Amino acid sequence: MTSVSMTVNGKSVSGDVEGRTLLVDFLRNDLRLTGTHVGCDTSQCGACVVHVNGAAVKACAMFAVEADGADVATIEGQANADGSLNTIQQAFQDHHGLQCGFCTPGMVMSAAALLKDNPKPSEAEIREYLEGNICRCTGYHNIVKAIMAASGQDVTAIAAE
Amino acid sequence: MPKDSGIGASTKRREDVRFLTGAGNYTDDINIHGQAYVHFLRADVAHATINSIDTSGAADMPGVLRIFTGADFEAVGGLPCGWQVTDKHGQPMQEPKHPVLAHGKIRHVGEPVCAVVAETYAQARDAAEEIVLDLTELPAMVDMKEAVKDGATKVHDDLTSNLCYDWGFVEENKDAVDEAIKNAAHVTTLELVNNRLVANPMEPRVAVGEYSRSDDMHTLHTTSQNPHVIRLLMGAFVLGIPEHKLRVVAPDVGGGFGTKIFHYAEEAFCTFAAKAVNRPVKWTSTRSEAFMSDAHGRDHVTKIELAMDADNNFTAIRTETYANMGAYLSTFAPSVPTWLHGTLMAGNYKTPLIYVNVKAVFTNTVPVDAYRGAGRPEATFQLERVIDKAARERGVDPIALRRQNFVTEFPYATPVAVEYDTGDYEATMAKLEEIADIGGFAARRAASEKNGKLRGLGVNCYIEACGIAPSNLVGQLGARAGLYDAATVRVNATGSISVMVGAHSHGQGHETSFPQVISEMIGIPEDQIDIVHGDTSKIPFGMGTYGSRSLAVCGSAMVRAAEKVINKAKKIAAHLLEASDADIELKNGQFTVAGTDKSVAWGDVTLAAYVPHNYPLEDIEPGLEETAFYDPANFTYPAGAYACEVEVDPDTGKVTIERFSAADDFGNIINPMIVSGQVHGGIAQGIGQALLENCSYDENGQLISASYMDYAMPRADDLPFYSVDHSCQTPCTHNPLGVKGCGEAGAIGSPPSVVNAVIDALQSGGKNVAHIDMPLTPSRVWAAMNNA
Numbered sequence: 001m002t003s004v005s006m007t008v009n010g011k012s013v014s015g016d017v018e019g020r021t022l023l024v025d026f027l028r029n030d031l032r033l034t035g036t037h038v039g040c041d042t043s044q045c046g047a048c049v050v051h052v053n054g055a056a057v058k059a060c061a062m063f064a065v066e067a068d069g070a071d072v073a074t075i076e077g078q079a080n081a082d083g084s085l086n087t088i089q090q091a092f093q094d095h096h097g098l099q100c101g102f103c104t105p106g107m108v109m110s111a112a113a114l115l116k117d118n119p120k121p122s123e124a125e126i127r128e129y130l131e132g133n134i135c136r137c138t139g140y141h142n143i144v145k146a147i148m149a150a151s152g153q154d155v156t157a158i159a160a161e
Numbered sequence: 162m163p164k165d166s167g168i169g170a171s172t173k174r175r176e177d178v179r180f181l182t183g184a185g186n187y188t189d190d191i192n193i194h195g196q197a198y199v200h201f202l203r204a205d206v207a208h209a210t211i212n213s214i215d216t217s218g219a220a221d222m223p224g225v226l227r228i229f230t231g232a233d234f235e236a237v238g239g240l241p242c243g244w245q246v247t248d249k250h251g252q253p254m255q256e257p258k259h260p261v262l263a264h265g266k267i268r269h270v271g272e273p274v275c276a277v278v279a280e281t282y283a284q285a286r287d288a289a290e291e292i293v294l295d296l297t298e299l300p301a302m303v304d305m306k307e308a309v310k311d312g313a314t315k316v317h318d319d320l321t322s323n324l325c326y327d328w329g330f331v332e333e334n335k336d337a338v339d340e341a342i343k344n345a346a347h348v349t350t351l352e353l354v355n356n357r358l359v360a361n362p363m364e365p366r367v368a369v370g371e372y373s374r375s376d377d378m379h380t381l382h383t384t385s386q387n388p389h390v391i392r393l394l395m396g397a398f399v400l401g402i403p404e405h406k407l408r409v410v411a412p413d414v415g416g417g418f419g420t421k422i423f424h425y426a427e428e429a430f431c432t433f434a435a436k437a438v439n440r441p442v443k444w445t446s447t448r449s450e451a452f453m454s455d456a457h458g459r460d461h462v463t464k465i466e467l468a469m470d471a472d473n474n475f476t477a478i479r480t481e482t483y484a485n486m487g488a489y490l491s492t493f494a495p496s497v498p499t500w501l502h503g504t505l506m507a508g509n510y511k512t513p514l515i516y517v518n519v520k521a522v523f524t525n526t527v528p529v530d531a532y533r534g535a536g537r538p539e540a541t542f543q544l545e546r547v548i549d550k551a552a553r554e555r556g557v558d559p560i561a562l563r564r565q566n567f568v569t570e571f572p573y574a575t576p577v578a579v580e581y582d583t584g585d586y587e588a589t590m591a592k593l594e595e596i597a598d599i600g601g602f603a604a605r606r607a608a609s610e611k612n613g614k615l616r617g618l619g620v621n622c623y624i625e626a627c628g629i630a631p632s633n634l635v636g637q638l639g640a641r642a643g644l645y646d647a648a649t650v651r652v653n654a655t656g657s658i659s660v661m662v663g664a665h666s667h668g669q670g671h672e673t674s675f676p677q678v679i680s681e682m683i684g685i686p687e688d689q690i691d692i693v694h695g696d697t698s699k700i701p702f703g704m705g706t707y708g709s710r711s712l713a714v715c716g717s718a719m720v721r722a723a724e725k726v727i728n729k730a731k732k733i734a735a736h737l738l739e740a741s742d743a744d745i746e747l748k749n750g751q752f753t754v755a756g757t758d759k760s761v762a763w764g765d766v767t768l769a770a771y772v773p774h775n776y777p778l779e780d781i782e783p784g785l786e787e788t789a790f791y792d793p794a795n796f797t798y799p800a801g802a803y804a805c806e807v808e809v810d811p812d813t814g815k816v817t818i819e820r821f822s823a824a825d826d827f828g829n830i831i832n833p834m835i836v837s838g839q840v841h842g843g844i845a846q847g848i849g850q851a852l853l854e855n856c857s858y859d860e861n862g863q864l865i866s867a868s869y870m871d872y873a874m875p876r877a878d879d880l881p882f883y884s885v886d887h888s889c890q891t892p893c894t895h896n897p898l899g900v901k902g903c904g905e906a907g908a909i910g911s912p913p914s915v916v917n918a919v920i921d922a923l924q925s926g927g928k929n930v931a932h933i934d935m936p937l938t939p940s941r942v943w944a945a946m947n948n949a
Contacts, residue, residue: 018283020283028189028190029192032192033183034183034185034187034189034190035182035183035184035185036183037187037189037363037364037415038189038365038445039363039364039365039415039448040448040868040869041447041448041449041868042448042449042868042869042870044868044869044870044874045363045448045869047363074183075181075182075183076182076183076184078182078183079182085178085181085182089181089182092177092181093173093174093177093178093181094173096173096174096834096835096837096838098174098177098180098181099416099668099669099670099838099842100180100362100363100364100413100414100415100416100667100668101176101177101179101180101181101185101413101415101668102185102187102362102363102364102415102416103363103415104180104181105180105183108181123882124878126877127877127878127880128877128878130876130877130878131876131877131878133877134363134869134874134876135363135877136361136362136363136416136418136842136846136874137363137416137668137838137842138838138841138842138845139841139842139843139844139845139846139875139880139883139907140841140845140875140876140877140880141841141880141882141883142838142841143877144877144882145882158882
């Protein structure tokens with residue numbers, strides 16, 4: 001077992017992990033931050049996307065020991081300080097960008113990373129960026145629309161509801 | 162003005178807040194003190210005799226609590242099948258045993274053979290590596306037509322062959338259909354494959370079994386669409402646990418699409434093992450395991466013939482289908498190619514004579530069962546493809562040919578045993594022409610051609626049958642379960658309401674839409690109403706969510722229960738207002754004596770029910786809680802028309818979806834936003850089937866598409882924005898809300914229009930291609946173009 005320490009959602013945390021323990025398992029099983037999900041075992045689905053030192057990372061593709069000393073952000077730390085939904089989260093609710101909710105944490109974390117680098121992405125840029133996030137429920141229509149809305153773009157022309 | 166609450170409002174979903182903040186409670190988020198973990202050693206060959214299993218090395222590995230094999234389950238029942246189909250000779254289908262863990266033989270890759278329970282998941286997995294299986298491999302049956310040949314290796318030694326059943330429908334019509342086809346002016350024939358798919362909800366399956374010695378209570382937490390069905394099947398047929406000693410909980414479930422209807426071996430195992438090792442036992446599927454253990458969908462091979470008279474009126478349809486059952490009968494597998502498929506073969510058209518033959522076949526593959534649409538996409542695909550081919554052969558417009566043959570008068574009794582109550586197929590087709598801008602297609606095609614691309618337009622109609630019922634009819638058809646649903650409306654003393662429902666929400670937004678109905682009926686705010694679902698210890702015995710039934714069946718039960726509550730509340734109000742209960746009206750949360758200004762608020766009446774100081778105790782009981790069970794009189798019949806426009810790159814065969822439009826008639830609608838979302842998701846799955854997805858086996862029965870590296874899930878950049886409309890509404894006549902169901906329409910209605918569009922594009926480029934089997938990958942399209 002190896003001792004690891006990191007900052008998660010602004011709080012210092014530490015734990016003992018096996019060398020093979022994935023970051024996502026450390027978050028879910030040791031820290032009980034179960035908002036980050038596991039939807040596949042080949043780093044394809046993106047349900048486990050978190051931010052490590054500000055970059056979007058698939059937490060199933062990184063060992064916990066690799067995150068030693070890192071600054072990690074998960075879905076549990078995304079809401080505003082008063083507990084209200086942040087702009088991206090609110091846009092997902094307003095535009096019905098989620099159904100079962102399982103891929104949603106990864107979608108929100110990926111969207112946040114995209115908008116940080118590209119504050120007004122086009123539809124095509126959003127679709128390309130979301131290549132690594134699979135949703136089986138929404139057909140992506142309302143996810144793309146929500147991200148466009150979150151970036152301040154007018155989405156009223158995109159098919160209603 | 163759109164409404165801002167109640168029926169017809171696009172109320173934002175309340176469940177979103179927990180999902181958007183990581184506060185959802187999915188089964189894998191449940192961890193019980195002292196829990197152990199199970200890893201299943203799964204078969205890596207498709208067909209073999211198990212000579213011996215040596216677990217001695219594994220048993221000594223760190224953390225191992227116990228290793229189970231098929232022998233441990235000899236005294237336990239097998240996994241049951243919930244539907245018995247009767248073949249065309251009046252004989253019951255062949256029904257093999259389905260052990261929890263393989264016993265004596267392995268019949269498909271992925272079948273669980275041993276189960277290692279250990280302190281940690283990693284220890285269980287490590288130990289499983291040390292188990293030694295001594296197997297004798299047998300020839301694998303993969304191709305259905307090979308499997309039913311004389312002398313084929315049998316998947317089940319105790320059955321007479323690999324044929325599960327040979328079903329004819331309607332058998333009495335067969336001769337008349339044959340005659341009509343012989344005498345037809347024109348017959349269009351099409352042979353096609355409806356490709357095998359994997360449902361792939363993003364949440365893999367999970368089961369956590371618990372046993373309490375203090376009260377002999379078993380609890381199973383599981384990723385299910387229907388916890389009461391699991392309790393009944395697992396308790397009564399597999400483990401012999403009486404239902405009052407078995408609680409099944411399905412909390413937040415991350416998508417189902419049918420594959421979480423069924424009762425699976427892992428659920429029975431975790432429940433059984435929790436008592437055997439006296440520890441909670443948890444299993445979390447990996448995605449790789451999901452591909453080889455979740456029931457698959459579709460997998461039909463069909464020949465369809467459409468006969469027409471000289472004026473292009475449809476006169477008869479004859480089909481022959483081979484339907485893959487896989488190695489065992491999954492819970493509702495036999496019903497899918499029969500009663501959910503044959504009964505839909507009339508589609509939207511008044512074809513007078515129809516005969517459907519289905520041969521269900523056992524193979525050494527993962528069991529196949531219902532996946533979004535379940536039988537109805539297979540019916541729609543063959544019918545709408547053959548109509549398009551017929552239009553081309555006859556040189557007529559495919560939309561006009563459909564219109565000419567539409568059913569126009571309702572109710573309409575089809576020749577395949579069902580009666581459509583309402584519909585307006587002309588209205589949805591006209592709406593489709595408008596939203597798809599079909600008039601502008603020629604200009605768009607010209608623009609594509611200028612860019613060196615071929616552009617095609619494909620249109621199709623669909624009909625679906627939702628809310629399968631009534632129970633006494635489906636019982637005659639072989640269902641071993643009722644298909645009603647149930648709801649309890651519990652009004653609390655201060656007027657808020659908890660509604661316990663048998664339906665399960667795993668993306669459909671019931672927690673938002675069901676309160677809209679109650680709010681409309683009583684006139685109190687939606688946020689005063691909560692929906693409770695997914696726990697057999699809290700909800701009445703309902704049958705769960707599948708077949709687009711939740712609102713039409715469970716919503717109807719909820720309305721009936723709410724009506725009982727309102728009737729009782731009116732009696733209490735009448736007492737308080739010193740009036741006759743017949744004169745009491747309820748509006749906006751106020752009870753009023755008709756024609757007067759005397760009124761009492763909802764909350765005062767509910768308080769009186771629980772603090773019955775001034776109360777007619779001699780006439781009615783205190784309290785305000787009612788339950789209703791609702792068994793529908795008929796299916797509901799949503800219908801619509803879909804259009805797809807594609808560009809095909811003539812150099813590579815790559816197909817791009819340029820436009821996709823859907824005009825649906827779902828009857829009355831509670832929450833338009835949620836309905837559109839359901840259609841979007843269904844369309845994406847249908848486009849996935851048409852262009853991308855294929856569950857593929859090699860000739861040895863190895864599953865060669867068992868990860869997201871190999872199985873092409875639709876991604877955001879494979880799909881366009883969709884144009885959807887559900888303003889055409891012909892309300893269902895036989896349920897109290899006039900609703901029809903919308904969950905599967907998109908997946909049923911979209912594949913044929915995609916394929917029709919690609920064929921249209923290729924034909925426009927001078928390629929004489931009549932059909933390409935799904936998925937229309939670039940290599941298949943390119944090959945078809947270059948062989949044409």
